[in-house]
Amino acid sequence: MNARIMKHPILGERDPGKTMQFTFNGCAYSALEGETVAAALLASGIRTLRVHEEKGTPRGMYCNIGHCYECRVTINGIPTVRACMTLVEESMIVEAGTVLPTPLQKGGHHGCLIP
Amino acid sequence: MLDSLIIGAGPAGLAAAVASARQGLRVRVVDEFYQPGGRLLGQLHQEPDGTWWNGLAEAARLQQEAVEAGAEIRCGVSVFHVTRQDTSWIVSTSEGVMEASMLLIATGASETPVPIPGWTLPGVMSIGAAQVMTNVQRVRVGTRGVIIGINILSVAIARELLLAEVKVDRMILPAHSVISGDASHPVAVMQSMLRIAHLAPSPLIRMGSKWMKSTWMQRLGTALYPSRGFSMWGIPIQLRTAALAIIGVNQVEGVRIAHITPDGQPVSGTEQIIPADFVCIAGELSPLAELAAVAGCPFAYVPSLGGHIPIHNERMQTPLDGLYVAGNITGIESAKVALAQGTAAGMSMAFSHGSLRDPHVLSDSIKQIEIVRNNATLQFHPGIRAGRMQVGLMAAERSL
Amino acid sequence: MESHRVIVCRCEEVSLADLIETASSYSCTARELKLRTRAGMGCCGGRTCRNMLDQVIEAVTGQKPDHAVSLGYQPPVRPMSFQLLGGRK
Numbered sequence: 001m002n003a004r005i006m007k008h009p010i011l012g013e014r015d016p017g018k019t020m021q022f023t024f025n026g027c028a029y030s031a032l033e034g035e036t037v038a039a040a041l042l043a044s045g046i047r048t049l050r051v052h053e054e055k056g057t058p059r060g061m062y063c064n065i066g067h068c069y070e071c072r073v074t075i076n077g078i079p080t081v082r083a084c085m086t087l088v089e090e091s092m093i094v095e096a097g098t099v100l101p102t103p104l105q106k107g108g109h110h111g112c113l114i115p
Numbered sequence: 116m117l118d119s120l121i122i123g124a125g126p127a128g129l130a131a132a133v134a135s136a137r138q139g140l141r142v143r144v145v146d147e148f149y150q151p152g153g154r155l156l157g158q159l160h161q162e163p164d165g166t167w168w169n170g171l172a173e174a175a176r177l178q179q180e181a182v183e184a185g186a187e188i189r190c191g192v193s194v195f196h197v198t199r200q201d202t203s204w205i206v207s208t209s210e211g212v213m214e215a216s217m218l219l220i221a222t223g224a225s226e227t228p229v230p231i232p233g234w235t236l237p238g239v240m241s242i243g244a245a246q247v248m249t250n251v252q253r254v255r256v257g258t259r260g261v262i263i264g265i266n267i268l269s270v271a272i273a274r275e276l277l278l279a280e281v282k283v284d285r286m287i288l289p290a291h292s293v294i295s296g297d298a299s300h301p302v303a304v305m306q307s308m309l310r311i312a313h314l315a316p317s318p319l320i321r322m323g324s325k326w327m328k329s330t331w332m333q334r335l336g337t338a339l340y341p342s343r344g345f346s347m348w349g350i351p352i353q354l355r356t357a358a359l360a361i362i363g364v365n366q367v368e369g370v371r372i373a374h375i376t377p378d379g380q381p382v383s384g385t386e387q388i389i390p391a392d393f394v395c396i397a398g399e400l401s402p403l404a405e406l407a408a409v410a411g412c413p414f415a416y417v418p419s420l421g422g423h424i425p426i427h428n429e430r431m432q433t434p435l436d437g438l439y440v441a442g443n444i445t446g447i448e449s450a451k452v453a454l455a456q457g458t459a460a461g462m463s464m465a466f467s468h469g470s471l472r473d474p475h476v477l478s479d480s481i482k483q484i485e486i487v488r489n490n491a492t493l494q495f496h497p498g499i500r501a502g503r504m505q506v507g508l509m510a511a512e513r514s515l
Numbered sequence: 516m517e518s519h520r521v522i523v524c525r526c527e528e529v530s531l532a533d534l535i536e537t538a539s540s541y542s543c544t545a546r547e548l549k550l551r552t553r554a555g556m557g558c559c560g561g562r563t564c565r566n567m568l569d570q571v572i573e574a575v576t577g578q579k580p581d582h583a584v585s586l587g588y589q590p591p592v593r594p595m596s597f598q599l600l601g602g603r604k
Contacts, residue, residue: 005253005279010159010167014253036149039252047237047366055528058365060237062525062563064244066147066193067225067403069559069594070235070525080558080594084244085191087149195591207591209599227566230531232521292521292531294570401566408588416582422566423584509582 003043004032022092031088038064038071038083041094049073049083050097072097117141119464120206120215122194122406125153126450127442127457128221129177129188134461134480136184139470143215144181145192145208150251151178153223154443155450157246159275170450171250177454197410204410204437217437217464220407221457224400224421224443229289229298231263233361234396242397246272249279257393261370262286263358264397265304272395273350284391285351287372290359291379298398300379301354357381361394370394402444410438413513415506419498420446428510429481431460432467439464446502449491455484523571524564526557534568538575545572545585555586558594 006014017033024041031040038061041049047060049071062070064084071083074095083094119135121128124146136142150156152174160168181188189210196207197218204218226241233239238257240248242264245256259282262269273283289299297303345352355375362369374385400421404414407425412433414423424445431439441460442453459480465471488499496502519532529552537543537551545568548554555561555568569580591600 003255005249005255008253009278010169011171011250011253035254036252039248039254042248042256043254049237052235052528057235057528058237059235059525060366061240061244061248063226063241064247067559068241068525068563072558080596085147085149193593195593195595209593209595225562228563230521230523230567235522235525235528292519293535293574294523294531294567296570403562405560405562405588405592408584409590409592414582414584416580423580423582 003045020088020090020092022088022090022094024094025096035088036084037073037075037086037088037092037094040088041083048096051099053097053100054102056099116203117143117213117215118468119143119217119219120145120204120213121219121221122146122197122206123153123221123223123442124148124151124178124188124190125221125223125442126155126173126177126453127223127444127460128153128219129174129181130454130457131219131221131439131441131461131464132181132186132188132457133177133184134458135464135468136181136186136461138462138465138468140465140468142181142186143213144186144188145194145206145213146188146190147193149190150174151188151190154243157243157250157272157275158450159250159278160271173450194406197406199410199435199437202437217439217467218410219431219439219441219460219464220404220410220425220444221440221442221453221460222403222406222444223453224447225403226398227401228396228398229264229295230292231289231358231361231394231396233363233367234394236361236363236367237365238363238367238392239361239394239396242269242272242395245281245393245395246275249276249281253279255279255281256395257367257391258282259284259391260393260395261358261389261391262395262397263289263370264298264395265352265354266298266307266397266399268400269395269397270308270347270352272397274348277348277350283350284389285353285356287353287356287358287370288375288379289396290357290373290381291375295379299357299375301375301377304354358394359386362388367392367394400443400447402446404444407433407438407440407444410435412438412440415509417446417502417505419496419502420506421496424502424506426506426509426513426515428515429459429507430463430466430477431456432463432515434510434513434515437467445506446499447496448488448499451487451491452484455480455487459484523567524552524554524557524561526559526563527553527555529554531571534571535575538571542576543572544578545569545580546587548572549586560588560592560594561586 048058118140121144155170155174158170193209291299373381441456
């Protein structure tokens with residue numbers, strides 16, 4: 001099934017615009033013009049955008065309007081950017097958040113990268 | 116310097132921009148989202164007369180009117196602080212500091228979720244998220260989903276998902292917990308749906324008023340009995356089933372459900388897991404008033420309006436000099452009420468500024484809010500008028 | 516109870532059980548509940564869970580929200596880089 005809704009009975013046809021390439025955790029994906037990072041990744045079946053910095057539990061888009069910050073990623077080196085509010089641009093480099101070290105916390109750890 | 120800075124390019128903010136810019140004010144609207152329209156952007160429902168309310172088209176129309184009136188709209192701008200300094204408002208944003216003599220906060224509402232175990236899994240999203248992804252970003256949120264939470268908003272969005280050929284397996288209630296409130300109580304949910312059905316042949320429901328008054332209410336009444344519930348547009352709406360947990364390792368794989376008694380207690384031996392690749396959580400809306408709070412505005416706690424409301428008078432003025440509010444930040448109502456409030460706030464700012472001299476223009480715009488409210492086909496809460504009166508009295512106590 | 520295991524504050528992963536236990540032990544306000552558990556102190560600034568914290572307090576202590584906002588709001592209301600706060604973009 002194509003995840004993109006190109007035809008809609010009320011809203012009509014969607015203009016595909018130009019196709020852009022970007023990477024997420026080093027893998028290449030494509031986006032249609034006007035798609036947010038969250039939308040373009042969802043269209044490619046990617047739901048996990050980061051893991052909880054401490055617990056490592058997977059997280060994805062939740063509110064999709066910029067309120068919850070669950071979809072925050074690093075874009076072109078800038079951290080804490082909301083994937084749901086950011087339109088894909090050509091050659092954008094998107095990286096998921098990973099577990100961060102918590103060496104000072106009781107039972108803390110020094111962090112690891114998600115696969 | 117700007118005469119008026121408007122935070123939020125939703126129906127209220129854009130309508131205020133149109134009204135005040137037409138009166139000659141120098142107006143700028145800022146919004147975090149990449150496109151103006153706010154919560155208009157996802158809306159898509161059928162009116163009782165069969166026509167469609169297309170929020171995207173409404174947003175585009177308002178944007179054009181605002182620009183033609185001379186207002187400037189800047190998207191992708193996050194406001195993180197506002198303070199009053201001498202005779203102006205200093206607004207700190209991700210794009211630098213802005214200054215204006217008047218400030219209108221029209222930041223709308225946020226969703227208060229009813230949490231379910233497993234709701235942090237990727238693939239679980241708020242009902243509003245699914246609406247925006249479907250109608251604005253035009254990407255399907257999954258192939259088979261479950262909506263947890265049955266209310267006017269979630270029923271409307273279920274239909275929008277259906278229009279986009281996204282399969283909603285069923286709509287069920289959240290499991291009871293100490294914070295689930297009426298949302299997990301079948302009888303309370305039925306009553307709130309009946310109340311809406313009675314007040315309005317809902318624009319959300321295709322069948323129209325006649326059907327609403329007969330079959331719809333009857334079905335709701337009987338829905339308490341066969342626990343499989345009833346269907347709307349082929350979507351099973353199960354008031355007697357609750358989501359106990361969302362299941363999955365790295366993302367949503369299913370939902371563990373059980374039948375519940377009319378007061379919301381799970382019936383033992385009825386548990387089962389149904390497959391799903393997405394789940395929507397539908398809670399309540401509450402005014403998003405954080406910027407009014409950091410500005411120092413006093414609040415009224417009014418549950419029928421959705422929670423804490425910045426105190427304001429009918430001219431949409433708060434007790435703080437030059438600070439105005441409009442739209443859902445003043446109470447949860449429809450986009451049409453927000454539009455009317457925005458127009459009134461715009462006129463009110465123009466009147467304070469002195470460019471609008473005729474007080475009748477302002478008072479007519481205020482009266483229009485009540486006219487729109489009376490004509491609304493959808494009433495979010497039966498206590499809205501009483502709640503608004505309470506806020507008005509609190510404003511009067513402050514000689515507003 | 517299964518429902519108690521549910522996470523209320525997604526940012527800081529604070530469970531309903533933690534919140535109920537803290538609210539019961541200290542019979543506290545929403546603000547104290549936040550400071551003791553970190554619920555509402557994460558990246559989103561409590562936008563997602565603040566009403567639920569009020570609900571926990573009401574359920575446990577019977578204290579209903581009043582006109583004053585129980586959990587204060589502090590600027591910045593969005594996470595901002597030190598660079599930006601320092602005046603550079």
